[in-house]
Amino acid sequence: MNDHALAQEVEAARAYESLFVPSLFRQWAPQLLDVARVATGDRVLDVACGTGVLAREALPRVQPAGLVVGLDAMAGMLEVARELAPAVVWRQGDAQQLPFDSQAFEVVVSQFGLMFFPDKPGALREMHRVLVPSGRLAVAVFDVLERNPTYAREVALLARTAGEAAAEALKAPFVLGDAEALARMTREAGMEAVEVTTLRGTADFPGIGNLLEADLRGWLPVMGVNLDEATIQEVLARAQEELADVIDPRGRAVFEVSVHLVSGRRG
16 A cells, blocks of 8 residues: 555544544444453454454453454554554454454454445354354444434435435445344354344434534545545535434434344354
C-alpha cells in the first residue's frame, strides 16, 4: 500500500472512531464480553477489530496475565487502534485465513465484522479452529434492515440521492439478520451450545448531520464508496427534513437499533 492510500485509510478510520464508536458501537462491547465470559488470564482474539473498541474493553478484564490480540484487514484501522491501545497486540490479516495456530485462544469475539466477509462460514470455521477445547465464541451482527427502520429510511434516501452503490454499502451490515440462519451457520462451523440473543440498543448521535456524516464520511469510504462533496451536502440537506422525527428535545438524533449476538463453545 502506498503512502497516499494508507493516509486515506487512516482518515476513514479516524472518522469511524470519532463518529461511530461513541454513538453506536461502544455500548455492545461489555455485553459481548460478558456473554463470552472473558476473565483474568484469558487469551482473547478480536476478529475484524476495526479501531479496537472491543479489544480495548477486553484488555482490563484479562490483565495482568492474559493477552488481547486484535486482527483486521485494513492497515488504516490498525494504525488508529495502535495509537489508542498500544498494550493490545495488533495484527493485519484475513479473518478467513487466521494467521494463528490452532487452539491458540480461550475466547474469540467479533463485533459487527462477520457480515462483510466474502466467506462467512469459512471465517466461523477459522474462529472455531483457533479456540481451545471448550473455548468460547461471541459474535455481534445487526438484525435485518426491516427491524432497524431508521437505517432503512436512510438507505432509501441514499438510493434516491447518492445512487445504488451508496445504498448497497449501507445495506451490507444487515445481511446476517436472519437469526435461525445465523445459528445454523455457526453450528455448521463446529460450535456447540449455540444461542442467538436479539438485543435492542440505542443509537445516539449529536445530530442528524452527525448520523449521516458518520455513514457518508466514515462508513461509505471503508466500503469503497467515496461521494463528492456536492452529493454529501445534498444528502445532508434532505436528511434534515426526512429524518427530523428522530431528533430528541436536546437536538440529538436518537433511535432504536436491533442486533443479534450469537454465542457458542468449541466442543
